[in-house]
Amino acid sequence: MKRKRKRPVRDEAELAQDSFLDVVSNIVGILIILVMVAGIRAQNSPEATVADADSIERVQMKQQTVYRLKQDIEESRVRQAVVSRQIQHQAEQYAVLFDQMTTVRAAIDTAAEEQSQGVKETVEYQRQLAETQAKLEELNGRKAYLAQQTRPKAAVLENIPTPMAKTVEEKEVHFRLLGKKVVYVPWIELMDKMRADINSNQEKYFKVQTSTGKTAPADNFELEYMLGVFNVPAREGFGKVLSLQYAEMRPLSEDIGEPVEAALSSSSSVFCQKLSLFHSGIYTATVWVYPDSFEEYQKLKQFLYERGYRVAARPLAFDEVISGSPRGTKSAAQ
DSSP: OOOOOOOOOOOOOHHHHHHHHHHHHHHHHHHHHHHHHHHHHHOOHHHHHHHHHHHHHHHHHHHHHHHHHHHHHHHHHHHHHHHHHHHHHHHHHHHHHHHHHHHHHHHHHHHHHHHHHHHHHHHHHHHHHHHHHHHHHHHHHHHHHHHHTTTTSSSOOOOOOOOEEEEEEEEEOOOETTEEEEEEHHHHHHHHHHHHHHHHHHHHHTTTSSSEEEEBBTTEEEEEEEEEEEEEETTTEEEEEEEEEEEEEEESSSOOEHHHHHHHHTTTTHHHHHTTTOOEEEEEEEEOOOGGGGGHHHHHHHHHHHHHHEEEEEEOOOOOOEETTTHHHHHHHH
């Protein structure tokens, strides 16, 4: 019989070392498996999933916000372009309207100048008409007189003064007709005030070449005047004199005076009371007449004729005031 071959016997130290290595290897393997399992669980955990979902949602919201901002910016650019075109179009329209306005304004200025000239021509025509009417009245009076001369019976003739004009050399009492109203013009009183002012301020007036002054009011009017200093021949060469350049009667208010009908119908009217202070044998009645009161002038003139006054008419345009100067003309009475 064959004998079994005996294995070599390993010592105990070698066996112990192999067992230790096996244990270590097993532990490392277990650790690797645990790490893998922990990683898989971490990936599949609900908290991680929720966190990732929140991050994705925030990113998506930011992307949407950026997209909307881009859209708003693009829309703003479009609107800006539209507004710019509208502004340019309005600027072109404004330029056209400005040119039209300039043309219309020039036409208005031209029309105003023509109208002003027309008003002056109208005043002149009305003055000529008044003179023609006066001459016609004279002819009618002569005609009536001649007609009466052919009749055997006596007749009473109306005494109408001749309308032939004569320069006024005597004293004058002044009235104004405007807006169909008559008002007394205190020419005498204001001229006296002016002379008193000049006499009391001669030293001041002689110091300058020209100077102006204004009197205190009287009967709803005040007087503005201009003085000039001139050199005139004298014994010792030349001397200075103070000369009146012009004087203007300015009303304190335009709403003054009495309607002509009322003024002539009552002896207690302001007009009649003023007129009674000036005797018809000494004073000529000078009437400053505006274009809207020529008809009333005819009534006033007849009223004055009947009371023995000579009458002088001084037509005025609406933009003129009652004035006088050394270079002016004297009134022509009828």
